Amino acid sequence: MLELPPVIGHRGAAAAAPENTLASIAKAHELGCRWVELDAKLSFDKIALLMHDERLERTTNGSGPVADHWAADLQRLDAGSWKGPGFAGERVPTLAEAIALMARLGMGANIEIKPCPGREIETGRAVALELRRRWPRGHGLLVSSFSSAALEAARAVAPELPRGFLVEAPPPDWPATVRRLGCVSFHPWYEDVEPETLATARELGIEVLVYTVNDARRAAELLEAGVASCITDVPERLLADIS
Ligand code: G3P
Ligand code: MG
Numbered sequence: 001m002l003e004l005p006p007v008i009g010h011r012g013a014a015a016a017a018p019e020n021t022l023a024s025i026a027k028a029h030e031l032g033c034r035w036v037e038l039d040a041k042l043s044f045d046k047i048a049l050l051m052h053d054e055r056l057e058r059t060t061n062g063s064g065p066v067a068d069h070w071a072a073d074l075q076r077l078d079a080g081s082w083k084g085p086g087f088a089g090e091r092v093p094t095l096a097e098a099i100a101l102m103a104r105l106g107m108g109a110n111i112e113i114k115p116c117p118g119r120e121i122e123t124g125r126a127v128a129l130e131l132r133r134r135w136p137r138g139h140g141l142l143v144s145s146f147s148s149a150a151l152e153a154a155r156a157v158a159p160e161l162p163r164g165f166l167v168e169a170p171p172p173d174w175p176a177t178v179r180r181l182g183c184v185s186f187h188p189w190y191e192d193v194e195p196e197t198l199a200t201a202r203e204l205g206i207e208v209l210v211y212t213v214n215d216a217r218r219a220a221e222l223l224e225a226g227v228a229s230c231i232t233d234v235p236e237r238l239l240a241d242i243s
Contacts, residue, residue, distance in 0.1 A: 108140025
């Protein structure tokens with residue numbers, strides 16, 4: 001049984017530290033998060049790394065598509081300076097490095113499979129295999145994706161990993177997709193969660209996680225209505241409100 005915390009740090013602790021870095025995971029832990037959400041995609045040589053965007057410009061000092069770069073080159077980039085001089089030299093971590101840190105800190109994670117276009121199947125497969133190989137036993141884990149092809153590929157190689165279906169506004173056929181993919185959770189954008197969404201999820205026996213909720217009062221309402229977890233850039237704000 002999945003034990004989800006009410007508050008999950010988005011991309012680590014995205015407001016306080018450079019997203020999807022080891023510093024961001026450590027910061028989320030320091031702020032009181034038990035779980036973080038992280039985005040994983042593949043380098044050119046198919047190494048799973050933490051990175052949200054398809055391109056390097058916004059969060060690193062590199063340029064061009066992530067999928068065009070070897071992992072060794074991506075790991076040499078500065079992924080911290082854009083957030084502030086105090087984070088200069090922060091690297092793009094491999095998924096393996098992130099797992100090792102979370103294992104040490106005793107954290108759980110929602111790993112979002114975020115494939116570059118056209119790489120849905122290989123990304124789903126590679127991320128799931130890495131998690132199957134390295135994720136510490138007993139730590140909470142949930143794999144999610146907007147891509148049903150990536151989730152299917154993850155299921156094919158690691159059926160034991162709990163899966164979540166990620167959407168913006170829930171499409172009409174979301175319950176069928178959740179059933180087809182054998183998902184244990186549904187992850188819509190928080191403003192598009194209706195009471196019927198929560199009722200349907202209850203009937204399906206699945207959890208609802210919402211993103212990205214940065215308003216403490218709104219988060220409290222959603223949790224009260226039956227949402228299991230709010231994914232947030234500001235976990236300290238939400239945690240202060242619910243404790
Ligand atoms: O997993 C929830 C959320 O992270 C999905 O959107 O674009 O922030 O990865 P995005
Ligand atoms: Mg994400």
